Amino acid sequence: MALDKNGIAKRIAKELRDGYYVNLGIGIPTLVANYIPEGIEVMLQSENGLLGMGPFPYVGEEDPDFINAGKQTITTLPGSALFDSATSFAMIRGEHVQLTVLGAMEVNDEGDIANWKIPGKMVKGMGGAMDLVASAKNIIVAMQHTNRAGESKLLKKCTLPLTGVKCVKKIVSNLAVLDVTPDGFKLIERAPGVSVEEIKNATEGRLIIEGDIPEMVID
Amino acid sequence: MKKVVSGAEEAVKDIQDDMTLMLGGFGLSGIPENCISALVKKGVKGLTCISNNAGVDDFGLGLLLKQHQIKKMISSYVGENEEFERQLLSGELEVDLIPQGTLAERLRAGGAGIPAFYTPAGFGTEVMEGKEIREFDGKMYLLEQWLKADFAIVKAWKGDTFGNLVFRGTSRNFNPMMAMAGKTTIAEVEELVEPGEIDPNEIHTPGIFVQRIFQGSNYEKRIEQRTVRQRG
Numbered sequence: 001m002a003l004d005k006n007g008i009a010k011r012i013a014k015e016l017r018d019g020y021y022v023n024l025g026i027g028i029p030t031l032v033a034n035y036i037p038e039g040i041e042v043m044l045q046s047e048n049g050l051l052g053m054g055p056f057p058y059v060g061e062e063d064p065d066f067i068n069a070g071k072q073t074i075t076t077l078p079g080s081a082l083f084d085s086a087t088s089f090a091m092i093r094g095e096h097v098q099l100t101v102l103g104a105m106e107v108n109d110e111g112d113i114a115n116w117k118i119p120g121k122m123v124k125g126m127g128g129a130m131d132l133v134a135s136a137k138n139i140i141v142a143m144q145h146t147n148r149a150g151e152s153k154l155l156k157k158c159t160l161p162l163t164g165v166k167c168v169k170k171i172v173s174n175l176a177v178l179d180v181t182p183d184g185f186k187l188i189e190r191a192p193g194v195s196v197e198e199i200k201n202a203t204e205g206r207l208i209i210e211g212d213i214p215e216m217v218i219d
Numbered sequence: 220m221k222k223v224v225s226g227a228e229e230a231v232k233d234i235q236d237d238m239t240l241m242l243g244g245f246g247l248s249g250i251p252e253n254c255i256s257a258l259v260k261k262g263v264k265g266l267t268c269i270s271n272n273a274g275v276d277d278f279g280l281g282l283l284l285k286q287h288q289i290k291k292m293i294s295s296y297v298g299e300n301e302e303f304e305r306q307l308l309s310g311e312l313e314v315d316l317i318p319q320g321t322l323a324e325r326l327r328a329g330g331a332g333i334p335a336f337y338t339p340a341g342f343g344t345e346v347m348e349g350k351e352i353r354e355f356d357g358k359m360y361l362l363e364q365w366l367k368a369d370f371a372i373v374k375a376w377k378g379d380t381f382g383n384l385v386f387r388g389t390s391r392n393f394n395p396m397m398a399m400a401g402k403t404t405i406a407e408v409e410e411l412v413e414p415g416e417i418d419p420n421e422i423h424t425p426g427i428f429v430q431r432i433f434q435g436s437n438y439e440k441r442i443e444q445r446t447v448r449q450r451g
Contacts, residue, residue: 048248048389048392057447058447058448062442062447065248065387065390066388067389067442070444071245071444073444073446073447076388083391084386085245085320085323086323086327088323089324093320093339120308124298124304125297126346127318127319128295128318128319130318130319130321130341131338134338134339163344164342164344
C-alpha cells in the first residue's frame with residue numbers, strides 16, 4: 001500500500017541525525033517534526049526567525065508574535081534563539097543548516113525541482129524555497145509520486161518553472177525512497193506492498209533498479 | 220533629538236503618491252498596523268510596496284490593495300490574498316517576486332551601503348534572467364542589487380524616544396533590515412519608553428536608523444493560522 005502523508009513523514013524522520021539543524025517546509029515536511037526518533041536531538045529552523053521551534057501552543061496560549069514560516073502559532077523551547085530574516089538566510093545560504101525537507105510539484109532525474117509556480121494559475125511566490133535549495137547540503141523532497149491524473153511527477157525534465165537545479169539528493173514519495181544520482185533516480189526502498197513494477201510505471205525519469213529492493217521499515 | 224510624533228497620521232503625513240515604501244512583517248506578524256490604517260485613510264496612490272507578504276484580504280497590506288493604492292509589490296510570497304492574486308492575473312498590479320533570503324539581503328545591503336552582492340538563490344531559474352552570473356569556487360551565483368525606499372515603516376515591541384528598538388518573538392523578521400534601508404524610517408511600537416529604560420545590551424535596532432517613532436494603539440495582532448494542542 002502506498003504511504004499516506006504521515007507515512008512519508010515517518011520515513012523521512014529516519015534520515016534525521018543527532019545534532020542536525022533542520023528546516024522543514026510547509027505541508028508534509030512539517031509533519032516530520034512529529035516523528036523525530038527517540039534519543040536524538042535536532043533543532044528545527046523556521047526561516048522567519050527561530051531556531052529551536054517547539055510544538056503548537058496549548059489552547060489559550062497562542063501568541064501572534066510567535067509563528068512559524070507557515071504562519072502557524074508555535075512555541076519556543078529551552079535553548080531557542082530568535083533572529084531577523086537576514087540572519088536566518090545567512091544560516092541557510094551559509095550552509096549551517098544540515099538538512100532541508102520540502103515539497104515539490106515536480107522533480108527531474110538530475111535533481112532539479114519545481115514547486116513554486118504554475119504559470120497563469122498559481123502565483124504565490126517562492127518564499128524561501130529558492131534560497132533553501134540553492135544552498136542546503138542535503139535536500140530531501142517529500143512528495144506524491146504521481147499527480148491526480150496518475151501522471152508521474154518524477155520526470156526526465158520539469159515542465160513547470162524551476163525552483164532550483166541539480167539540488168535534490170533524495171526523494172521520499174508515497175511509493176518509494178529514491179536517491180538522485182548522476183545516472184538518474186536510484187530506487188532504494190519500496191513502500192510496504194508496492195512492487196518495483198508499480199514504481200517503474202509511475203516514474204517517467206531514468207530509474208535505476210539494482211538487485212532486490214527492500215521494503216521500507218517504518219514505525 | 221526630536222523623533223517622537225503624535226501618532227500614525229503625523230508619521231505618514233509627507234508620504235505622497237508614487238513613493239516607494241518598505242513595510243515590515245512576516246505574514247501578519249510584526250506589521251505596522253497603525254501606519255497601514257493611516258495610509259488607507261490618507262488615500263495615497265501609486266505606491267510601490269516592498270514587503271515579504273501582501274497581507275490577507277481584509278487586513279494588513281490587503282487593506283491598501285483593496286483601495287487600489289498599490290501599483291507594484293515587491294515580495295517573496297503572496298499566497299494568502301485572493302484580491303492580490305486577482306489584481307495580478309488581471310494585470311492591474313505589477314509584482315516582482317524575489318526569493319525571501321535575497322529580499323532580506325537586498326534590504327540589508329540597501330541599509331549597509333553595499334550596492335550589490337552575489338547569491339546562489341535562483342540560479343537556473345527565471346529569477347536569473349537579465350542578471351550577471353559569476354562562478355566562485357565552482358558554484359554559480361547571480362548578482363543582486365540593494366533595495367532602498369523613500370520610507371521604511373516598521374513595527375517593534377518596545378522603543379525609546381531616541382528610536383532604539385526591541386522586537387519580540389518572530390515579529391522581528393524583516394523589520395530591522397528595513398529600518399536600516401529607509402531614507403526615512405518610521406517605527407511604531409507597542410510601548411514607548413524613556414532613554415535608559417531599555418538595557419543597551421538588548422537593543423536590536425539602534426536608534427540611528429529611526430527618524431520617527433510613536434506608541435501605537437489598538438493593536439489587533441491577528442493570527443493567520445491558529446494551531447494549538449490539547450492539554451494531555
